[in-house]
Amino acid sequence: MIALSSRLDPVKPSASAWVSQAANEARSRGEDVIDLGLGERDFDTPEHIKHAAHAADMAGQTKYPPTSGTLALRKAVADKLRREKDLAHGVDEFIVANGAKQVIFNAMRATLEDGDEVLLCAPYFGQYKDIVLILGGRPVTIPCVAENRFRLQPGDLVRAITARTRWIILNLPSNPAGAVYSDDDLRSLGVVLADHPQVMILSDEIDEHILFNGRKFRSFAAINSDLKDRTLTVNGVSKTYAMTGIASAVAQLEKESN
Ligand SMILES: Cc1ncc(COP(=O)(O)O)c(C=O)c1O
Known part of the structure; x- marks a missing residue:
């Protein structure tokens, strides 16, 4: 029997994984269900990415890369950030990992002391809370209500910071x-955070391209350049x-930068 660390005690099974499993089971019974569990897209990985990934494998790119990602990939990421997000970062200012969750875990692991508070804007992606709890931090929830279109309000942020x-x-x-934030929304949050230098900002922008009705995406750090040094x-x-499910970021990003 494997003994688990008590660090895992506060962590519950993932509700979104449970929902998707239940949806799959219902589907296999012939029921017509809409799965609102795991965040899967409704299209397949584009063909050119699959081909590029296969070509890279066949060319022998299957060995340990540098820890922070190959230079070619980091250059491609820097290009993307400049082109799409108006963010100027040198290739040494970021790292490549096996997904957003790994980056978030690593960042929290590297910075949290026991009892440190991490502010979460509810409703939130459930695994933020699990990561904080596993690492001995204290998740602090700020409710973001429908009347405000689920956006964090500067006044609520002020009250939550300790x-x-x-x-x-x-x-x-x-x-x-x-929730989609306007430039002014992000600026107002930035004004609050500017007064609290002990607070770092993690801006998870993984869904940047899932926008409708012509909305444009702006990165938190692009709007609040004065906070860039403490924004991840x-x-x-x-x-x-x-x-x-596949790690072919290299292929796609290198293709885009060419
Ligand atoms: C808000 C948010 N961040 C991060 C992730 C995880 O991203 P990755 O698959 O790159 O680890 C998800 C996945 O659903 C998500 O919804």
Whole structure:
């Protein structure tokens, strides 16, 4: 019998994974269901990405890369950030990982002390809370209500910040509520955060391309350039390119930068 660490005690099985499993079971019984569980796209990974990934494998690119990602990939990411998000970052200012969740876990692991508070804007992606709990942090929930279109309000942010607040996690656009922030919304949050230098900002922008009705995406750090030094922008290819199960970011991003 394997003994689990008590660090895992507060963590419950993932509700979204349970919903998707229940939906699959219902489907296999012939029921017509809409799965609102795991965040899968409704299209397949684009063909050119699959081909590029296969070509890279066949060319022998299957060995350990540098820990922070190959230079070619980091250059491609820097190009993408400049082109799409108006964010100027040198290739040494970010790292490549196996998904957004890994980046978030690593960032929290590297910075949280026991009891440090992490602000979460509810409703939020459930695994933020699990990550904080596993690492001995204290998740602090700020309710974001439908009347405000599920956007965090500056006044609520002010009231939630304490001397122990280490991070706020923003999710732009937000999952599961679909909240979209205007430039002014982000600027107002930035004004509050500017007064609290102990708080770092994690801006999870994984769903940046899931926008409708001509809405444009703006990155938190692009709007609040004065906070860039304490903002960690998290991004990835799982949602935009329907690649939740394969790690071919290199192929896609290198292709885009050419
Ligand atoms: C808001 C949010 N962040 C991060 C992730 C996980 O991203 P990845 O698959 O790249 O680890 C998800 C997945 O559903 C998500 O909804």
